[in-house]
Amino acid sequence: MKKSTSLFFLAAIFSANSLCAQQKKAVTATDQKMNTFINQLMSKMTLEEKIGQLNLAAVGFDVTGPILSQGVNEKIEKGLMGGVFNTFTPQAVRKLQELAITKSRLKIPLLFGYDVIHGHKTIFPIPLGLSTSWDLDLIEKSARIAAREASADGLNWTFSPMVDIARDPRWGRIAESSGEDPYLGSLIGVAMVKGYQTNSFSNKDAILACVKHFALYGAAEAGRDYNTTDMSLIKMYNEYLPPYKAAVDAGAGSVMASFNDINGTPATGNHWLLTDLLRNQWGFKGFVVSDYTGINELEAHGLGDLQTVSAKALNAGTDMDMVGEGFLTTLKKSLQEKKISQATIDQACRRILEAKYKLGLFADPYKYIDEERAKTEILSQKNRADAKTIAEASMVLLKNNNQLLPLKKNAKIALIGPLANNKRDMIGNWSAAGEWSQAISVMQGLKNVAPDMDITYAKGANLVDDPGILKLINANGADIVADEKSPEKLISEAVSVAKNADVAVVVLGESALMGGEATSRTELDLLPNQKDLLKALAATGKPIILVLMNSHPLTLVWEDANVPAILETWFGGTEAGNAIADVLVGNYNPAGKLTTTFPRNVGQIPLYYNHKSTGRPYDGVSNEKYKSRYIDSSNDPLYPFGYGLSYTSFAISPVQLNKVSMKAGQTIQATVDVQNTGDFDGQEVVQLYIQDIYGSVTRPVKELKGFQKIFLKKGETKHVTFTISTEMLKFYNADLKFAAEPGDFNVFTGSNSRDVSSAKFSLLN
Known part of the structure; x- marks a missing residue:
């Protein structure tokens, strides 16, 4: 790709605004038709049915948590549900949509949402990996393919893109972000919205985007998920808000409120954030949905009981209640007690109905239900080929001494590590509908790409030995089973294999379930058992190529000093193994660039390139005491923002x-x-x-x-x-x-x- 992006962001926003201006006359009649339709519909709706439209239920189970919604069928039939998430496939969606269309009084169709974060069935690199491609066309393509597959599987709404600025690599959800920079993050947010929504919701493969998490979620204190945030308005406006605004200006149809507080008030109940800023200043016309039980959690924030916080959230500008059912069970009472107004309920209901109208669901409630399209669209060979191309573009070469890479295709290699012959972790975290069994391992990829390569494999270590981490991630589906062999035996086997090879390709990193929501870390080194393996292999004197798979930027000081070649591959998705193999043998020359600063140690965090200077800046050289510096570490990162090598120079x-x-x-x-x-x-x-x-x-x-x-x-x-x-x-x-x-x-x-x-x-x- 050759594209100047010095003005791309401005051009994208200008283009979006110009398009809106050009379309105003054209859409006036359409808007009038929609308004007339919704006015007539709402005039027939009871208070209970209006509140029902504000209720989003979970039907099924996935990584977001257990089912909290009960009596789903009955509520659909009574018109007490506006949407469903965690349900997909044409057959399952049809079953629930038919209940709404054939059993409910007013036959209002349901929205069907899902966590389509970096692909639906065909999985692409985790979003942090997508961002390191610095290729907006490929990023938009990944969202376009995801939308085609999701819409073919009965879905019409995705909880993506996540555009939170993330400057703390301890935070698990940095994996879902585009990194630390507001300019690049804005461009990526626009590309994702365009990919999901296309240029018209009349398209059968266009789905509703949901910009999240509004706002400042990536600034959680101590990098701990769900934690509080606190920052000045200047920092907020200049550094954290731009990607949200860019995605809104690009036409995103919905926004998700974040869990954290802003200026002392949690986002879900923050009128300044959701109404004054989002709607009045930015002109957002879509609807706002809470995060999972976000309204209920206002109680734990100390803002009142469920009735109080539900009223607060509605008055603030939250239109749809995800799973918690606070709206469903308390708003009628709050209206009677004049804690909310009928106009506020009507406004929220209208926004949900408008989204359904724009998606074409009133014209055709079964628009997204097509079993034949699902058969040809999902996990197609074309989609997989594109996934490989996108995964290749995401990989970052961190080190390559003496041109150790690329490998010769007939090399004699020792392939070592718990992630070397692993399918389960290739698709990474937040791959909700992804099927890891369809993924390509590194070993299989090398065999596919270089059939003449002499490969000897040794596991070398368990992916995770730490009992605390293992217990937590296995409880959430990591499926890691400790090897019957002792750690010492595993290392001994790996050393033996390495000694008999020309080069050792060592694939290490995190479990996929060590990244994403609720996976914050206090240490970012390779896990001790993996580092022990790497040190033992280095002691053999054989050249080592370290292939990393991880969700968090890691602290790699020892590795950088002792390993001649390091390739960062994140979690590359369905085609990860083929893509990694192509890079290792030189079929693809890596060109990825970091979008997060890699620190030397956690003590430097937060560490990001676009920091401000101090009154006593340190030049990195002098021994002068009274400067802004550490006495036990350099101020400088191990790898800076924008860094990435190539096989050429x-x-x-x-x-x-x-x-x-x-x-x-x-x-x-x-x-x-x-x-x-x-x-x-x-x-x-x-x-x-x-x-x-x-x-x-x-x-x-x-x-x-x-x-x-x-x-x-x-x-x-x-x-x-x-x-x-x-x-x-x-x-x-x-x-x-x-x-x-x-x-x-x-x-x-x-x-x-x-x-x-x-x-x-x-x-x-």
Whole structure:
């Protein structure tokens, strides 16, 4: 892909706004028709039926938790349910939809939602892995395929994209994020919404996106899931809110409230967040759904009993109650006691009905039920081929001393590790409908890709030996069974296999169930039993290629110092094994770039590239005491944001500006020459950062403002140009005014956030 994204985000938002403006006249008649239909429908609805539309029930079981909904059939028949989640397949969906259409009084169809997070049946890399591709077209394609499969399986609503900015790798849900940067996160959020919803809900394969978790969920204190958050409005507006707004501006049909509090009030009951900001400032027209029992949990936050918190949530702007049934059981009483108004109930009901109307469910309640389409669409060979391509693009080469990679296809290798011949973990966390039995292991992938390779396998270690972690993740479906052999025996076998090979390919990392919701960690090293294995293998003197599978960015100081080649593959999905094998043998030259900073140790956390300076910044060299530094560790990360190697090498020239000043409304061109100086064709992500040197408030040391992913043949040079506009220099000041301030700016270009060249320009009054 060759695409300038220095203005892509602005263009995407402008395009969305322009499209809305262009469509206003065209959709007026459609809106009027919808409003007339819904007005007539609501005039027939009882209070109970209106409240019923606000009720989202769980039917079935998956990773979100146990079934809390009871008497589902009866409630559907009475019109006391607006939607269902955890139910899919055409047969199962038809059964419930028929109840609503044939048994309920007003025949209002149901919404069917599901956690389609990184694929439905064909699973793609975990979202953090998708983001490291820096390829918006591929990311959008992954969402498009997911929507096609999900819609063919009876679903019309996904609880995705998650656009939370995540700067604490201890947080388990960093796996679902696009990393630490608001600019890149915004672009990815827009791409995902477009992929799910297409350009028209009239399409049978368009499903409703749900932007989550609104808001600030990724800033949970101590990296502990569901924990509190606390931040200034300036930080909120400049660093955490942009991806949510971008996804809303792109037309997302629904938003999910987060579990955490904002300014002392949990999101689910936060009127400022859900009404003042989301609806009044941003103009969001869709509906807001709580997270799983999010309304009930306001009780534990200390905001009142179930009736009190249900009224608070509705008044705040939460339209749909996921699973908790607080709305269903208390809103009528709250209305009688004048704690809520009929208008507020009607408004929430209308928003749910509008979503159903836009999806075409009133015209055809069975629109998403097509058994023949399910047979041809789900897990098709085309979908799997695309999944392999996307998985390859997500992989990040962290180290490759002496060009140990790529491997020769006839090499004699020792394939070692608990994840080397493993299907169960390939599809990662939040792969709710994914079938791990359909996944390709690394061993199978190598056999598929390099049939002449001499492979000897040894497990080497259990994936998890720690009894506390093992008990917790097995209770949630990890299915890890300890090997009958002792840890010492497993290591001994692996060492023996390694000694008889040319190179050891060691596949280590986390269980898939060590990432995702409720999987926060306090330590980010490889688990001790795996590190013991790696150290024993290193002692043999044989060259080692470490292949990592993990949801959290890990602390890899020992590995970086002692292992010559390290490939980060995250959890690559259904085609992970084939994709990893293609990278290992050089069929695909890795081009992924990190979207999260990898710390040296947990003591550095939070650690992110776009931090602010201090009054006493440390230069990393001097021994001066009174500087912002540690006495026992470097301030610097192990691997910086934007970092990733290739089998080839690239030379990026110093950045050149076509002029050194501009006025508002003008632009400056920043250019570099990029040369492929190595022995392989490859891709490079050329990155543009800007620093506002002096501001009315403190500003980050640099901020990503553009990138281009380009392909160069061996020896080829390309001229890369970025356009810097006034819009790119804007930020929210102390008055929360979004504006660019005249003054001096630094421009940085390079292959990552650390290794850059710079130039300076001025914005004039």
